[in-house]
Amino acid sequence: MDQSKIWKGNWTFVLAAAGAAVGLGNIWKFPYLAGESGGGAFVIVYLLCILFLGLPIMIAEIYIGRYGRKSPINSVRKIISDYGLNKFWLILGWLGALAGLLILSYYSVIAGIAASYIFSSIPHTELNPAEYSVEYYSNFKNSPLLMIFWHSLFIGVTCYVVGKGVVDGIGKAINILMPILFFLVIVLCIYSSLTGEFIKTLSFLFNPDFSKITPGVVITAMGQAFFTLSIGMGSIMAYGAYMPQEQMIGKTVLIVIFLDTLVALLAGFTIFPIVFSNPELSAFVGKGLLFESLPVAFHSMPLGSIFHSVFFILVSIAALSSSVSLIEPFTAWIEEERIFSRLNGVIILGVIAWLIGLGTVFSDNIWAEYEIYGMNFFEVIAILTDQFMLPLGGLLICLLVGFCIPKIDLEREIDLSRNLSNIFNICLKFVAPVSVLLIFGYALS
């Protein structure tokens, strides 16, 4: 690889990986899934999956990327040829590229809603802000044209950034914007915990009712762990290719995972205190949770409308730093193979994701009554990717790195102490793959 593409310093990789990981998954999806799945039971399974699946798989994924120093498809190809493996493993790269497009298709619809919220704080004349907020969101999702406008804008910006080259453009922006986002999420969390139902939230999120652990909750929690960490599809692998050779993979992954989990929990402690203190709001509303609840908190804050806009600007940026990483692996491959230029490649992929995204737009309005096994189009795509494609990708990564790469080669790259390295190996070879298989089996039972 061209050396100039390798990031300088250790922090750029940490921030870029945290930028890919922290996004709508933490601020929008984690709270609504926790709300729908009954809180504590979901949270505990989610945290276990982060630790026992997320950690080893993220390490292994970065390893593949840094070893190959190419797009995920070609990095896997290099491992296949260097170690004389079967071509079957290429499926890993292709599955990830496809999952990236499918996720982007709905991600940009939701990110578009977040971007539109920059301009929609609750008016000060409003007597019942919670009721207003619920109605505003309902009107918004019932308007396909408005949703298509914001969906198109968001995908357009994503393609523009990726077309320009990820390393310079987004790399620089992330360095400034991510710390501001962290700061704002902390401020918001303190505000809503002080003014809302903090104790109720604490018990909702951390007091697990084990009778609520059903196959559905377990697979949802596993899917969310993969989704939030951006693992199982090549995003983190693509970034691994830009990681400096001397950077320690193990330590870096710990920081990224810590930041990602922190933001998800903070988002939970921001949203639920408001939901529990306003009878008009409900924790079980699904994907509208963020959009219905937060504006109510801003409404009651001093300088609330400014905070409201700044917050949604930052959410849109966090979403952008993730959406870029969704389309980058496929684009990098198209560019490497010289099929099209980077810009033309990303435009074609963007148009495909845009078209599939229309299905998500219509799920809430003109296609609302069409269901497959009780799920609308958005739910089918979200479940297919989070709960099937990403864990399957993760499983293949464990098997490839755990069983096909000699242990000494791995140890040289990953720099863990002897004990940690043994634990990592056991997790990668047995704990993670067996857990994914068991959870698949449990969900089908």
Ligand code: PHE
């Ligand atoms: N992790 C991102 C988020 O939480 C979403 C994502 C998934 C990004 C998979 C890249 C790959 O918003």
